[in-house]
Amino acid sequence: MSLAELLGDALLVAGAAFFFAGTVGLLRFPDVYTRLHALAKADNLGLGLIVLGLLLHAPGWATGIKLVLIWLLALAASATVGFLIARRARRHGIAPWRAGDGE
Amino acid sequence: MSATLAFDLLLIVALVWSAARALTVADLFRGVVLLIVFGLLMALAWARLGAPDIALAEAAIGAGLTGALLLDAVGHLRAKREPGA
Amino acid sequence: MNIRRATVRAVLWRGVLFALLWWALTDGRPGSWGVGGVSVALATAASLALLPPVGTCVSRIGLVRFLVFFFVQSLRGGVQVAAFALRPRPGLRPGFHDIALRLPAGLGRILLANTLSLLPGTLSVELDGDRLCLHVLDETAPTEREVRVVEDRLAHMLGLELDTTA
Amino acid sequence: MTLTFALAIFLLLNLIVALVRVARGPTPADRLLAALLFGTTGSAILLLLAEAMGQPSLLDTALVFALLAAITGVAFARRAWREEAPDDEPR
Structure with a gap:
């Protein structure tokens, strides 16, 4: 097994770990705004690391560009949808959780 | 149990769960969300x-x-129901 | 005159970009360029209609610097959220934070709002005129300073003037 | 069992747990998070499957997933959610 493949595998595992952290955040965070933080950041980083890991296994430029494109699309989608959801939630008067409210 | 079988079984459970919920849930909006998930x-x-x-x-x-x-x-x-309600 | 040159440049750059995209999507198969040529032309036309070329051009050094900055920051953001999620007591201190923007209206502000959603501790909630409302994970963090840094980098990349009076 | 397949199973498990949480609510905003979940976790699963099963064409499906996350998310937020569902009490 070459060094690049080993590094790729390590990146894949790290990516999955961030997805796990995102899911834990989704389960534990108290309100919709903080859950959006968890999904927008941890999951996108997880996807980014997985894309990077697969790039090290990837057989060629076309596949590589496609992988990066998937990540960019996912980034744009999360940023836009996260913004829209947060805006809607605030306009509908969903109160943010404050420290000291208790879960 | 092989890895592929584990994956497929998980997927089947999730599919049946989302389908059953989509059919039984009372609220339309939740039903549509579950249909998309399905x-x-x-x-x-x-x-x-x-x-x-x-x-x-x-x-x-x-x-x-x-x-x-x-x-x-x-x-x-x-939106239609709103004025009457 | 300047506008026309900008348009020509935009058409060339965007055409090359869309052609590259088509090549990647079709895995470099040569048989698809008949449809591909038409698609690239239509995509370029649509992009010109939706996002007219701006007079200034994107600084390449600025772009690279912004990308590096973005990668490092999104790594930080992910680690921070993961730490909050996995700690025995999350210790969140969330709250809203209103900030007056120095970037001019248009693409720059939209990019800023979207970038901030992916950077550590901030999430754009409302973009109203030159006010940006953020939801922050930790109220005590120096949010304003971090936003100013992102603003500077974006302005440098897009060749925009910051309104320092705000 | 290859590493990529094991990770795909792990991510599917993540997705299902998160989906159950999202389906519970309590507010409509929480349900909308499903769109984000499929955009990232769903396409990551497909990427790993493409590698594990040796089917590069699954990358196109992942591309569509990421694209659809944006479309359904916008449809959710702009069109469907005009008022609170009657049984949804905002916290």
Whole structure:
């Protein structure tokens, strides 16, 4: 097994770990705004690391560009949808959780 | 138990769960969300069955287009009901 | 005159970009360029209609610097959220934070709002005129300073003037 | 069992747990998070499957997933959610 493949595998595992952290955040965070933080950041980083890991296994430029494109699309989608959801939630008067409210 | 079998069993459980919830839930909006979830899981199932073209169609038409149209319909229904309520 | 040159440049750059995209999507198969040529032309036309070329051009050094900055920051953001999620007591101190923007209206502000959603501790909630409302994970963090840094980098990349009076 | 397949199973498990949480609510905003979940976790699963099953065409499906996350998310937020569902009490 070459060094690049080993590094790729390590990146894949790290990516999955961030997805796990995102899911834990989704389960534990108290309100919709903080859950959006968890999904927008941890999951996108997880996807980014997985894309990077697969790039090290990837057989060629076309596949590589496609992988990066998937990540960019996912980034744009999360940023836009996260913004829209947060805006809607605030306009509908969903109160943010404050420290000291208790879960 | 082989890895592929584990994956497929998980997928089946999730599919049946989302389908049952989509059919039994009372609120229309939640039903549509669950239908979209079902469609996307179904796309994963097609991918596992080695049919990426059908997975593509399922995700784009079954979940995306139908879902967006149904969501729009739910929004219209609610907007209509609002003045009378 | 300047506008026309900008348009020509935009058409060339965007055309090359879309052609590259088509090549990647079709895995470099040569048989698809008949449809591909038409698609690239239509995509370029659509992009010109939706996002007219701006007079200034994107600084390449600025772009690279912004990308590096973005990668490092999104790594930080992910680690921070993961730490909050996995700690025995999350210790969140969330709250809203209103900030007056120095970037001019248009693409710059939209990019800023979207970038901030992916950077550590901030999430754009409302973009109203030159006010940006953020939801922050930790109220005590120096949010304003971090936003100013992102603003500077974006302005440098897009060749925009910051309104320092705000 | 290859590493990529094991990770795909792990991510599917993540997705299902998160989906159950999202389906519970309590507000409509929480349900909308499903769109984000499928955009990232769903396409990551497909990427790993493409590698594990040796089917590069699954990358196109992942591309569609990421694209649809944006479309359904916008449809959710702009069109469907005009008022609170009657049984949804905002916290």
